[in-house]
Amino acid sequence: MTGFLAVLAGAVLLFLLGHPAVPSGFKVLALTAPPVAVIVWLLVEWLEEPGTALTVAAVYVVIQIALNGLLGRPRVPSWAKITVFVTIPVAAAAWLLIVTADDTAKDPGEDPCTMYYGGVGRSRTFPPQAYCLYEDGSTHNLASGTQFVFWVCFVASLLLLSVGLWEVVRRPGTLVRQFRTNGDASLTG
Numbered sequence: 001m002t003g004f005l006a007v008l009a010g011a012v013l014l015f016l017l018g019h020p021a022v023p024s025g026f027k028v029l030a031l032t033a034p035p036v037a038v039i040v041w042l043l044v045e046w047l048e049e050p051g052t053a054l055t056v057a058a059v060y061v062v063i064q065i066a067l068n069g070l071l072g073r074p075r076v077p078s079w080a081k082i083t084v085f086v087t088i089p090v091a092a093a094a095w096l097l098i099v100t101a102d103d104t105a106k107d108p109g110e111d112p113c114t115m116y117y118g119g120v121g122r123s124r125t126f127p128p129q130a131y132c133l134y135e136d137g138s139t140h141n142l143a144s145g146t147q148f149v150f151w152v153c154f155v156a157s158l159l160l161l162s163v164g165l166w167e168v169v170r171r172p173g174t175l176v177r178q179f180r181t182n183g184d185a186s187l188t189g
Helices: 002-018 024-046 050-072 078-099 112-117 144-170 173-177
Strands: 120-124 129-133 139-141
Touching (some): 024 050, 024 078, 050 078, 050 173, 078 120, 078 144, 144 173
Antiparallel strands (some): 120 129, 129 139
């Protein structure tokens, strides 16, 4: 049943993305909301961090506004608009890999810190970091390469989204136009 619902949701998403009468604001919402909902669910249920989940949801609303502002800005090149759709999911995936790298949810003694490094696994949600903590107070970073990918994608996304947010602050009608069928702005702007 779950597989059927996933296929049905995918079909609805493809319909929304491909149908020309659906405004681009709704397309962006349909494309970005499911992964964010999964991250919020993981934060609440698996990592037991409801405060962080609330922060992620609030940041998502701001990102949604900035993303629609960026798409509505006519002078931003298409490659920059598409870059945001690549860097945001990569940054989110890298963040998730970082905060789960210590695998503290596993049975005691089976996490990578205990098995390979002889320490205790720790992680921080932001700035994302997973590390092994030793008895003498020293640490060993578990995901340094993933942290680099996260920060590159995070900064690129932040710069481009700030352009979109500035557009919405300057011209609030830009956001409204993204959710109307007449005068629909596309990804190529």
